[in-house]
Amino acid sequence: AAGLGARAAIMLTNTVTGQPLDLAEAPEEGRDTKAVKTFLETGRNIYNEDPVCLPKAHELFLSMCSGCHGHYAEGKIGPGLNDSYWTYPKNETDQGLFETIFGGANGQMGPMYGALNMNEMLLVMSWVRHLYKDDPKGAVWLNDSQRAAFTPFDANAKHIEPAEELPEACGG
Template sequence: MRYYALAAMMIGLGVAAVHAQPQFYNTVDGSPLNFDDAMEEGRDTEAVKEFMKTGVNIYNENPDIMAEAEELYSTMCSGCHGHHAEGKIGPGLNDNYWTYPQNETDVGLFSTLYGGASGQMGPMWGSLTLDEMLMSMAWVRHLYTGDPETATWLTPEQQKSFTPYKPKGGEGEQS
């Protein structure tokens, strides 16, 4: 009987872990992030609600938001990270190397955007809404040049259809 109780408890813990909400921590000091500081606007979108519940960014590879996502990235991020996320003052964001390994996941990248990082990367909670952060992340993920199988933020279906980013011709053209 004791073994059945132990097995039931282990199964219950496994189910709870699968359904656990993502945890967000400051990239530099590891402290939990407080979303009370986030702008009110953009907190209650479907994308933000889903992300806070599951850690899945529904904007990834969503053609409906890509124009706005590109504009946000160009305005807020490209000055440091480059037009194609190749890196300038800030690190490159379009390949397999992550200055902060947690940025390989969307929860980690969101935590870095929201809470900031070392160097000149300050917290974005005062500059971008939570929804805009997710859109900016989707554009960064769209610029990924690596193997789709290593793009852990994509669903298996998205990985199958993802084409790594390659700028066409000149610096300003995109594929």
């Protein structure tokens, strides 16, 4: 546990209280993946639009998030996560979205560190981003080439099927 916080170059804080997140609360598993290390160094999620990892990301979203946020993150008892409006504007960044998932927000949006490891949080985040349906200009989490290639999600079009498998390239 010690050393995890020390390794983070970015300062992670709770979305509601602003208190520092204690990364030691996350499971041991999934701490040392390339994606988690890169995220703790840079605040960026390398799984965004990664075609190898999106099937597992989809499966994790369906099991952990869709019950409250809807199948396509269109909103249900929790708000829609597939559009350019955020209750907490920082959620348009990878860092902000991670902070909200890790530490929770208000009401039924509890902290997810008991249910997902940090690598899985980054995977789930990439599926939330993939479901984005608004103008790609608002997709500030993408780099320029990803943004140029990004097609807003269309529930009626063919989309990436969920898969249980966690490929090695996705922390497996």
